Amino acid sequence: MKYLIASVSILIFALWSCDPGPEPDDHTEITKWQDDKTGAVTITYDDSTINHFRVAIPLMEELGMPGTFYIITGAVPDSEHKPEFIGRPVDEIIEESGRIPTNEENFFERASAIRYLGYEDVHHYHTRAGQRYEQGNFEEAIAIIDEGYSNVREGKYAPDDDFGAYLNSVLYVEPGTELITWEELRSLDGDFHEFGSHTVTHPYLAIMDEANILFELERSREELHNQLGRAHTFSAEAPFGTEDERVMEYVYETYPANRNRMPEPFLEELNRASQEEPGESEQEYVQWQRGPLTDTPMELMKSWVDTTLAHDNIWLVLVFHGVEGIGWEPKSEEELNTYFSYINEHEEDLWVATFEDAAKYVRQRMYADLRSLTDGDRLRVDFTHTLDEWYTLPMTLKTRIPAGWQSVVVAQGDQSQQPEVRSDNNGSYILYRALPNDEPIVIEQAG
Numbered sequence: 460m461k462y463l464i465a466s467v468s469i470l471i472f473a474l475w476s477c478d479p480g481p482e483p484d485d486h487t488e489i490t491k492w493q494d495d496k497t498g499a500v501t502i503t504y505d506d507s508t509i510n511h512f513r514v515a516i517p518l519m520e521e522l523g524m525p526g527t528f529y530i531i532t533g534a535v536p537d538s539e540h541k542p543e544f545i546g547r548p549v550d551e552i553i554e555e556s557g558r559i560p561t562n563e564e565n566f567f568e569r570a571s572a573i574r575y576l577g578y579e580d581v582h583h584y585h586t587r588a589g590q591r592y593e594q595g596n597f598e599e600a601i602a603i604i605d606e607g608y609s610n611v612r613e614g615k616y617a618p619d620d621d622f623g624a625y626l627n628s629v630l631y632v633e634p635g636t637e638l639i640t641w642e643e644l645r646s647l648d649g650d651f652h653e654f655g656s657h658t659v660t661h662p663y664l665a666i667m668d669e670a671n672i673l674f675e676l677e678r679s680r681e682e683l684h685n686q687l688g689r690a691h692t693f694s695a696e697a698p699f700g701t702e703d704e705r706v707m708e709y710v711y712e713t714y715p716a717n718r719n720r721m722p723e724p725f726l727e728e729l730n731r732a733s734q735e736e737p738g739e740s741e742q743e744y745v746q747w748q749r750g751p752l753t754d755t756p757m758e759l760m761k762s763w764v765d766t767t768l769a770h771d772n773i774w775l776v777l778v779f780h781g782v783e784g785i786g787w788e789p790k791s792e793e794e795l796n797t798y799f800s801y802i803n804e805h806e807e808d809l810w811v812a813t814f815e816d817a818a819k820y821v822r823q824r825m826y827a828d829l830r831s832l833t834d835g836d837r838l839r840v841d842f843t844h845t846l847d848e849w850y851t852l853p854m855t856l857k858t859r860i861p862a863g864w865q866s867v868v869v870a871q872g873d874q875s876q877q878p879e880v881r882s883d884n885n886g887s888y889i890l891y892r893a894l895p896n897d898e899p900i901v902i903e904q905a906g
């Protein structure tokens with residue numbers, strides 16, 4: 460709000476000092492959330508297991524709620540970009556590991572390659588090293604990778620080129636479990652729901668070298684672009700909820716928005732592990748992530764919704780994994796139904812939006828320049844922002860109108876609407892949707 464007031468005041472001063480034409484005023488603002496609601500809820504799913512699409516989507520559509528689905532693109536059977544190690548031949552790396560112990564210099568290459576050595580059951584070295592590294596224990600991570608290579612050199616594992624065992628382990632599914640296909644994803648309503656990237660193979664990116672981090676981020680973006688269209692390349696979630704700074708820099712370069720981290724000067728981020736209560740924040744917005752697990756009680760899940768409703772600045776981002784028995788920490792269809800119905804009971808006050816739409820809304824609002832003028836018996840609003848071509852989400856504007864205006868027409872370009880005239884202690888106003896960086900908005904009395 461401060462930013463808006465500041466830019467409007469500068470404009471008022473600028474116009475007052477040089478332009479005797481239409482009179483500037485401050486009769487218009489962008490509402491904090493779409494349709495002037497109290498808070499926002501985003502429902503996301505990680506790992507693209509089959510029941511996201513067969514169970515959760517039908518439930519959500521029944522209630523008119525969009526979801527965001529982070530896809531492991533290399534786990535979709537008909538993908539163009541299959542799991543792949545980018546680098547030297549792995550035999551060379553194995554051979555070298557016999558001469559040079561694993562150290563800080565060669566760690567990222569070896570940790571990237573170890574899932575691709577061509578032996579059965581060695582992927583757990585990558586997983587364990589990733590966990591230790593993320594916990595800040597680099598020494599132990601190095602030791603785990605070193606042990607893995609040593610066991611491979613000593614012939615402890617049978618040759619096997621199947622990457623499927625690793626994918627089954629991260630998806631938490633039994634071998635042979637049905638997987639989602641691109642054809643089925645294309646049959647879903649991609650204008651309503653958002654699909655985003657969860658990388659090609661769901662690795663611990665923090666222990667990988669640059670070439671392999673880029674492969675995971677860029678090839679999965681390319682796959683989503685080619686299979687589902689550019690609209691589904693806006694947001695990503697780097698696996699295992701990583702907040703590793705080196706990884707984040709690559710993600711920011713590849714995707715406009717990232718669920719792991721979204722550094723903005725106006726946004727406080729409380730991640731899934733945070734114990735902080737969002738009500739304490741002084742920030743314009745708080746993104747509050749909560750990840751319901753199998754044992755998370757319904758009452759606790761409902762309390763997150765209640766907390767969101769008790770403030771005006773909370774964007775509740777829910778992170779689901781398994782659904783109805785398939786995937787990590789699954790929630791049942793019945794629980795999802797109960798929970799989504801509870802959210803839906805508050806639809807007057809809660810904006811249920813994809814991650815993409817909510818991210819766009821808060822950014823567009825905070826980087827907006829709103830100029831409003833009274834021009835004779837018409838009001839005029841110029842609505843622009845400084846963001847790039849991704850940011851074309853229609854937003855809710857609230858304009859104060861003169862007392863006595865019973866009925867109003869709002870026109871932008873060749874679009875026009877007649878919003879309901881509302882009133883509060885400060886007088887009459889209207890709420891309407893408008894497009895940024897488009898034609899000026901003109902408001903006048905109808906009839």
Ligand SMILES: [Zn+2]
Nearest residue numbers: 505506698699
């Ligand atoms: Zn995941």
